[in-house]
Amino acid sequence: MSLAMSTSQFWLIGWQLLLIAAGYPEEARHPCAFIDTANITGGYNMGNLGGSLNGSYVYNWTVIPKELVTAYDFVIENGIRVPAARHLRACVCKLRPCVRFCCPAGQLYELQRRRCVAPTGDGPQPPGHSHMTVELHNGSRLSIELRARFSVHVETPCDHMRALTKDSVYLNWTLHENGSITHREHLFTKHYCFTPLRVGNSSWNWQPLACAPEKLHFALGVREWTYAICLLICIISMFIVLIVHLMCSGMRNSFYGVAIKAYTTCVIFGYALLAHLTLHDPANLSAAACRVIPSLALLFLVLSFYILSFISFKLYVSFHGVVFTKLMFWLIFGPIVLIAVGWSVFVGFSYYGAKLVFGGDTCWFDPRNWSIMIYFFAPIFVACAISGFFYLLTLIRICDDPDLDAEKSFESLERNRLKSFWKFFTYTALTYFVCVCSFAVNYYREERSHLNYAVCFGTAFHGFAALYALIGKNQQIQHFLRRIDENNDEDTCENSVPMSIY
Ligand SMILES: *[C@@H]1O[C@H](CO)[C@@H](O)[C@H](O)[C@H]1NC(C)=O
Ligand SMILES: *[C@@H]1O[C@H](CO)[C@@H](O)[C@H](O)[C@H]1NC(C)=O
Ligand SMILES: *[C@@H]1O[C@H](CO)[C@@H](O)[C@H](O)[C@H]1NC(C)=O
Ligand SMILES: *[C@@H]1O[C@H](CO)[C@@H](O)[C@H](O)[C@H]1NC(C)=O
Ligand SMILES: *[C@@H]1O[C@H](CO)[C@@H](O)[C@H](O)[C@H]1NC(C)=O
Ligand SMILES: *[C@@H]1O[C@H](CO)[C@@H](O)[C@H](O)[C@H]1NC(C)=O
Ligand SMILES: *[C@@H]1O[C@H](CO)[C@@H](O)[C@H](O)[C@H]1NC(C)=O
Numbered sequence: 001m002s003l004a005m006s007t008s009q010f011w012l013i014g015w016q017l018l019l020i021a022a023g024y025p026e027e028a029r030h031p032c033a034f035i036d037t038a039n040i041t042g043g044y045n046m047g048n049l050g051g052s053l054n055g056s057y058v059y060n061w062t063v064i065p066k067e068l069v070t071a072y073d074f075v076i077e078n079g080i081r082v083p084a085a086r087h088l089r090a091c092v093c094k095l096r097p098c099v100r101f102c103c104p105a106g107q108l109y110e111l112q113r114r115r116c117v118a119p120t121g122d123g124p125q126p127p128g129h130s131h132m133t134v135e136l137h138n139g140s141r142l143s144i145e146l147r148a149r150f151s152v153h154v155e156t157p158c159d160h161m162r163a164l165t166k167d168s169v170y171l172n173w174t175l176h177e178n179g180s181i182t183h184r185e186h187l188f189t190k191h192y193c194f195t196p197l198r199v200g201n202s203s204w205n206w207q208p209l210a211c212a213p214e215k216l217h218f219a220l221g222v223r224e225w226t227y228a229i230c231l232l233i234c235i236i237s238m239f240i241v242l243i244v245h246l247m248c249s250g251m252r253n254s255f256y257g258v259a260i261k262a263y264t265t266c267v268i269f270g271y272a273l274l275a276h277l278t279l280h281d282p283a284n285l286s287a288a289a290c291r292v293i294p295s296l297a298l299l300f301l302v303l304s305f306y307i308l309s310f311i312s313f314k315l316y317v318s319f320h321g322v323v324f325t326k327l328m329f330w331l332i333f334g335p336i337v338l339i340a341v342g343w344s345v346f347v348g349f350s351y352y353g354a355k356l357v358f359g360g361d362t363c364w365f366d367p368r369n370w371s372i373m374i375y376f377f378a379p380i381f382v383a384c385a386i387s388g389f390f391y392l393l394t395l396i397r398i399c400d401d402p403d404l405d406a407e408k409s410f411e412s413l414e415r416n417r418l419k420s421f422w423k424f425f426t427y428t429a430l431t432y433f434v435c436v437c438s439f440a441v442n443y444y445r446e447e448r449s450h451l452n453y454a455v456c457f458g459t460a461f462h463g464f465a466a467l468y469a470l471i472g473k474n475q476q477i478q479h480f481l482r483r484i485d486e487n488n489d490e491d492t493c494e495n496s497v498p499m500s501i502y
Contacts, residue, residue: 031068034076035157035190036093040064043088057090064090078158079191079211082354096151097179102161102193102209104154105129109195109209114160119198126196126204129154135174150179157191158211164188170197173208181208216361216368216448218281227451230460231275237463238264238271241470248480255314255329256417260470262333263307270300271459274364278451282363290363291348291356297364298376299344305383306336308425312387315418316394347375367442367450377436384429391422413476420473427465434458 030037043059055066068091075084092098102109103116105128110117119126129152133143146152164171173183181188189210197207242264244251251257274297282290310332314324350357352371358364365372398415438454471477 030070030072032091032094033190034072034089036091036098037072037089038092038153039087040069040090041087043090057088059090062092062095064092064095068094077354078160080354092151093179096149097177098153099132099146099150099175099179100153100155100157100193101129102154102156102195108197109156109161109193111161111163111209119196123198123201124204127206132175132206134177136177141174149177156193160212161193161195161209162212163197163207163209170205170207175206216282216366218283219449220279220281223449223451223453223456224278226453227456227459228275228278230456231271231278233460234463234466235268235271235275237467238267241466242268244471244477244481248477250476250480255324256311256421258329259307259311259314259333263304263311264466266300266304266307267462270297270304273297273300277364280363282361285363287359291359294358294364295344295348298347299340302343302376302379302383303337303340305380306340308428309383309386309390310336311421312390312394312425315414315421316390316397318414319394319397319418343379350375364450367439367448370443372439372450373436377432377439380432384432387425391425394418416473416475420469423473424465424469427469428462431458431462431465 040057040059043057043064045055045057057064057066057069069088071086072089073084073086074081076082106126107116107118108126109115130145130147131143132146133141134149135141171183173181173188175181181192188208191211192208194206194208196204199205242261245257245261245264246252248257251260273293277293277297285293313332317324347357352366352369352374355366357366357371357375365376434454435458438452439450442449442452471481
């Protein structure tokens with residue numbers, strides 16, 4: 001007995017899981033699909049009156065049995081479940097078959113502009129909603145009055161509707177008495193609406209439109225490969241910067257060197273993850289990978305900018321002659337890392353609109369909304385503002401007090417660092433400015449991607465900027481490289497200063 005129970009329970013759970021997997025979780029708990037329901041708030045519950053109506057609802061002069069009424073705490077917009085205030089919905093399409101029109105009578109749905117427009121040009125007006133040709137059960141086709149047999153709705157189920165064509169010819173779909181629309185045994189989707197379509201000059205035809213898929217099409221074209229190669233160029237450049245800073249003992253021992261090494265490491269990991277995301281179809285990534293990889297990429301890239309802010313703070317402080325101890329360094333650096341980790345975890349669990357920021361059909365920020373501006377570019381902008389603030393303070397300090405009473409060699413070393421760092425910072429900010437602009441341009445041109453060639457080449461430029469500014473313009477590194485050239489003595493840096501000074 002108990003075995004039989006558990007087996008039947010097993011099958012029940014299995015069936016429910018199947019329903020959820022099939023994408024109709026609402027039908028498992030609700031008497032019909034969401035599209036077949038209507039909001040009946042404002043109707044009357046006849047339960048209190050007893051009698052023949054017995055718990056049914058009356059809405060707009062129609063009696064709706066209570067088994068067709070359920071409370072909903074969501075609505076479905078554009079195929080996405082959106083939380084909403086709790087309200088009653090009834091399966092009106094089970095009482096009477098539903099017919100949906102995209103637009104009010106006399107208008108037609110324009111596919112390009114995605115809205116209802118009045119027909120242009122002369123010729124007959126589009127047909128009204130009163131009559132339509134319907135195929136009856138016995139196979140005969142009649143033009144019947146719709147409201148007598150159908151529940152008529154005027155709405156577009158999705159913001160973006162598209163026409164189904166075969167070899168760019170519209171098909172002749174037939175509306176049946178029971179509300180389904182077919183063409184040679186093919187059933188049209190429930191998520192449809194009818195729009196009038198001009199046939200020749202003199203007549204109109206009803207054409208059903210279906211919800212356009214909201215999924216982003218994954219493309220691996222020249223642009224994606226260019227981007228991946230540019231990311232690789234930048235990674236290699238950063239790697240060279242990292243190696244040189246690791247080898248140069250003066251840099252190895254200074255906090256500036258440690259910060260630059262942390263920065264290059266962050267950029268290498270961040271860009272490597274971005275390259276991975278660019279080259280992989282989100283459909284082939286697991287749901288977990290689709291959230292973890294972009295969160296990690298976000299962490300490394302945002303952290304890299306806060307390391308730059310930290311360096312500019314450190315340079316400012318050193319012009320005040322403040323000695324940076326190891327403890328101070330880690331006391332500031334630790335919280336920066338913690339904040340960046342916290343931010344990326346927060347974004348990983350955040351919703352933008354009704355969708356997760358990461359996950360779903362994109363494994364990076366969705367280019368169709370402004371989420372990247374809020375979650376990625378805004379923190380970067382804050383980091384840049386902090387850096388700029390400390391740079392200004394440093395400049396004021398240098399102008400006020402041209403002969404700082406510090407040691408002369410230390411003074412020039414620090415000034416050279418300031419120069420080379422700020423060259424690099426300017427190029428980095430420029431690169432990200434290009435990214436922001438190209439995102440905005442893509443957004444307004446309705447390009448379904450973050451990428452364009454400006455972003456690709458900007459990324460490679462970022463790598464070259466690091467080589468030029470951090471290695472080419474840093475005298476300490478230059479001295480060190482010249483030393484290697486002369487006598488292959490790796491461990492001497494001309495200007496190497498013991499760590500205690502910083
Ligand atoms: C349902 O209808 C009521 C009354 O028309 C309205 O106040 C409410 O916002 C509607 N709910 C939804 C989720 O559309
Ligand atoms: C009224 O409801 C009760 C139980 O809910 C049911 O037994 C009865 O048949 C209903 N009467 C009518 C007229 O539907
Ligand atoms: C109420 O019913 C009438 C006809 O029966 C219909 O024209 C009208 O659109 C309906 N109103 C609502 C809110 O469903
Ligand atoms: C089908 O039924 C309709 C009425 O229900 C009738 O007018 C029509 O003549 C019938 N057609 C055939 C072929 O029987
Ligand atoms: C659709 O029907 C019309 C007439 O009813 C016909 O002229 C046209 O060729 C048909 N189109 C297709 C694709 O069958
Ligand atoms: C409606 O009728 C058509 C043709 O008679 C049939 O193919 C279709 O399956 C029916 N749909 C429903 C939901 O009963
Ligand atoms: C449609 O109308 C235009 C002018 O309004 C005319 O030039 C064209 O020949 C007409 N086409 C047909 C198929 O009648």
